[in-house]
Amino acid sequence: MKPILKAEDLQVAFGGVIAADRVNLTVLADEVLAIVGSNGSGKTTFVNVCTGYIKPRRGEVYFGNTALSRLHPRAITRLGIARAFQIPQLFAEHTVLENLLLAAAARRGFWRPFSAISRPCYLEEAREALGLLGLEGCASQRAAQLSEGTRKLVDIAMALALRPRLLFMDEPTSGVSSDEAIVIMEAVMGALARAGITTVFVEHDMEMVRRYAHRVAVWESGRVVAQGQPHGILHDSQIRESIAGMA
Ligand SMILES: Nc1ncnc2c1ncn2[C@@H]1O[C@H](COP(=O)(O)OP(=O)(O)O)[C@@H](O)[C@H]1O
Ligand SMILES: [Mg+2]
Numbered sequence: 635m636k637p638i639l640k641a642e643d644l645q646v647a648f649g650g651v652i653a654a655d656r657v658n659l660t661v662l663a664d665e666v667l668a669i670v671g672s673n674g675s676g677k678t679t680f681v682n683v684c685t686g687y688i689k690p691r692r693g694e695v696y697f698g699n700t701a702l703s704r705l706h707p708r709a710i711t712r713l714g715i716a717r718a719f720q721i722p723q724l725f726a727e728h729t730v731l732e733n734l735l736l737a738a739a740a741r742r743g744f745w746r747p748f749s750a751i752s753r754p755c756y757l758e759e760a761r762e763a764l765g766l767l768g769l770e771g772c773a774s775q776r777a778a779q780l781s782e783g784t785r786k787l788v789d790i791a792m793a794l795a796l797r798p799r800l801l802f803m804d805e806p807t808s809g810v811s812s813d814e815a816i817v818i819m820e821a822v823m824g825a826l827a828r829a830g831i832t833t834v835f836v837e838h839d840m841e842m843v844r845r846y847a848h849r850v851a852v853w854e855s856g857r858v859v860a861q862g863q864p865h866g867i868l869h870d871s872q873i874r875e876s877i878a879g880m881a
Contacts, residue, residue: 643658645657646691667851670851676855676857680853681802683703722785733788734759734795735757760795786807790806794829802835805836
């Protein structure tokens, strides 16, 4: 498989805390890569650098030949990298469909009042994203009325409405019950596979990693300390110990 994203020698520090310590990692086209590691090991920082929310002190991230580190998050989105958030970023007083329309419009750098975004092309993208995740039935519900699990799905649908080539998800099922988590992950991973979207997800539940990841990268103190296939990684006792501190 060909590389789709390459992080080279990334360094991020917050005061005295080194959150990325010379991180090198390649994401391959069409793979599902899981990022695991204890709390505070730098997983979210990596996602933030790749999506433009944090500028590294050193190093670079390449998406194809394009260097991302100086780009604004919206510019990175337009290149084809989307992100779902640990806490869904929805407009609570608007309907699910309106939230999706905004996301579809944002792909073209178009941020205007809701009245201006109900164009047929956006509507088609929004409905397609809802359909991929089986959310057609809640299109007209207000985001505030949704269950936490459904809010997560809508947040991911918003990322899909951007028609990305690469999607980052930071703990997509944190805060939902384990029963609901399985349902969400089945829906999401099925949709991503059908849409052919390369996926990087931060995950603390090793059962999810085992089920869905093609490859795993292990973070410890701002470093990638191991990577490989889930079977080998999750059976290594030293690695298990390193990630055991996870909530
Ligand atoms: N905005 C920030 N300001 C200060 N410190 C931060 C900030 N973001 C992260 N950190 C610190 O950087 C380290 C890595 O954090 P993070 O990437 O969120 O870890 P993880 O997602 O693996 O739990 C932690 O020590 C955390 O406290
Ligand atoms: Mg985190």
